[in-house]
Amino acid sequence: MYYLGIDLGTSSVKILAINDNNEIVGDATKEYPVYYPQEKWAQQDPADWWRGTLEAMKELLHKLNIPRNQVRAIGFSGQMHGLVALGADNEVLTPAILWCDQRTQAECDEITGFFGQEELSRLTGNKALPGFTAPKILWVKKHLPEIFAKIKHILLPKDYIRLMLTGEYATDMSDASGMLLLDVKNRRWSKELLVFLEITEAHLPRLYESYEVTGIVTEAVKQELGLEGEILVVGGAGDQAAGAIGTGTVEEGIVSVALGTSGVVFASHETYAVDEGNRLHAFCHANGEYHSMGVMLSAASCLKWWADTIHPDVDLETLLEEAENTKAGSNRLIFLPYLLGERTPYSDPDAKGSFVGMTATTTRGQMTRAVLEGVTFGLYDSLKLLEAMAVPVKQVRVIGGGAKSNLWKQILADIFSQEIQEINTNQGGALGAAILAAVGAKRYKTVEEGCRAMIKVVNSISPIEENVKTYKRLHPLYVELYEALKDWYKKSSQLQGI
Numbered sequence: 195m196y197y198l199g200i201d202l203g204t205s206s207v208k209i210l211a212i213n214d215n216n217e218i219v220g221d222a223t224k225e226y227p228v229y230y231p232q233e234k235w236a237q238q239d240p241a242d243w244w245r246g247t248l249e250a251m252k253e254l255l256h257k258l259n260i261p262r263n264q265v266r267a268i269g270f271s272g273q274m275h276g277l278v279a280l281g282a283d284n285e286v287l288t289p290a291i292l293w294c295d296q297r298t299q300a301e302c303d304e305i306t307g308f309f310g311q312e313e314l315s316r317l318t319g320n321k322a323l324p325g326f327t328a329p330k331i332l333w334v335k336k337h338l339p340e341i342f343a344k345i346k347h348i349l350l351p352k353d354y355i356r357l358m359l360t361g362e363y364a365t366d367m368s369d370a371s372g373m374l375l376l377d378v379k380n381r382r383w384s385k386e387l388l389v390f391l392e393i394t395e396a397h398l399p400r401l402y403e404s405y406e407v408t409g410i411v412t413e414a415v416k417q418e419l420g421l422e423g424e425i426l427v428v429g430g431a432g433d434q435a436a437g438a439i440g441t442g443t444v445e446e447g448i449v450s451v452a453l454g455t456s457g458v459v460f461a462s463h464e465t466y467a468v469d470e471g472n473r474l475h476a477f478c479h480a481n482g483e484y485h486s487m488g489v490m491l492s493a494a495s496c497l498k499w500w501a502d503t504i505h506p507d508v509d510l511e512t513l514l515e516e517a518e519n520t521k522a523g524s525n526r527l528i529f530l531p532y533l534l535g536e537r538t539p540y541s542d543p544d545a546k547g548s549f550v551g552m553t554a555t556t557t558r559g560q561m562t563r564a565v566l567e568g569v570t571f572g573l574y575d576s577l578k579l580l581e582a583m584a585v586p587v588k589q590v591r592v593i594g595g596g597a598k599s600n601l602w603k604q605i606l607a608d609i610f611s612q613e614i615q616e617i618n619t620n621q622g623g624a625l626g627a628a629i630l631a632a633v634g635a636k637r638y639k640t641v642e643e644g645c646r647a648m649i650k651v652v653n654s655i656s657p658i659e660e661n662v663k664t665y666k667r668l669h670p671l672y673v674e675l676y677e678a679l680k681d682w683y684k685k686s687s688q689l690q691g692i
Contacts, residue, residue, distance in 0.1 A: 202270065226238065236534075273292070277348065366402050519559055
């Protein structure tokens, strides 16, 4: 039998298949656009997600020549926090507002002002952030009241695909944790937040654990895909929890780092825990436990911006080679990676990307390396918060597009002053989704068993002591720069007509 993982990302959807022999047998990907109609806005059309999902699934099934009755279950990994507002007959009422959209700071302030931070943390385990779903709902209520009045169902992005596959309104605990609507500690919707927003549980999907079966694929969809038999659809997970499953980050002591569009430092907990000030997210994990994570809004996307927008005529390999031939520390040049604002540890939608420390002798290689170092400094901030919570850090595993760069992995080892482990796959969320599907189908008894069967450590990268010393001296300057510039960021954002 085959088990499929649907990874609904920000720029593309990826479908991955594993089999009963614990093998990844293939994958297929389809891209779709992100729309930025205004500064700080980021939107997508759910129809693009569904179209891409069907196309990728058809391509994968054809490429692997999977027999019609051999797909047993489907799981999900999904971009988190996005608001999909549906009306009657599942009509999409407005473009989906994405996780990286930063328009809702005023709504965050309103939520925090109403509850107070301490009470909000008690109710949800988290603070109000512009990326989260609840502020988006409040924004629609205030700015699009005619749309708000028509809302019948509120879904997260991956759960829209579930609806199209099964006809069911459902979500999982890990993805729901990022809505600011879930009582994370008790794994249930927060009645107080629903009352404040003037919505009810009827608007929200049913809650499941990530490995639980939420429905079956409809006959109409099976006919379109050329499939037969009962195909189970499990809860799946938010992309970071699914990515953690895809790295085997399911026990204390293992920390995963995702160098994707965003950057994430992720640690699993057996019990519920919240850091002081809610700088880290306190979420439910896909294995039925809990996790803490720090999130940077721009990680590998910083390198993509640097390569595609600033140097479109230079191939990425050349840029990285120039950076590798540059000494650690980039001659004290520092890059602040706030191209979309920032979440951890600052929660500042006004923050801007910045190079600081350029001179007449600054080279392109130094600037490229500074981009990699700046993102990694931001990730290190999250690691330090985990350490302050006394979270054990015994192993660090890295995934994501940025993990393809040996230079970036070495910089990560040097700044973290930790051995970085490479595993036998870089499939991340898609693999985690497929493992969850296999658990739901009883191929594995537990998520942990699935991880042990699929994921192996194959290599490690040790820190270079000289570089470790350099970065320990440079990191405090990186931290000081945000404090020095944050008032300027705010003033700059308030300027109109420029």
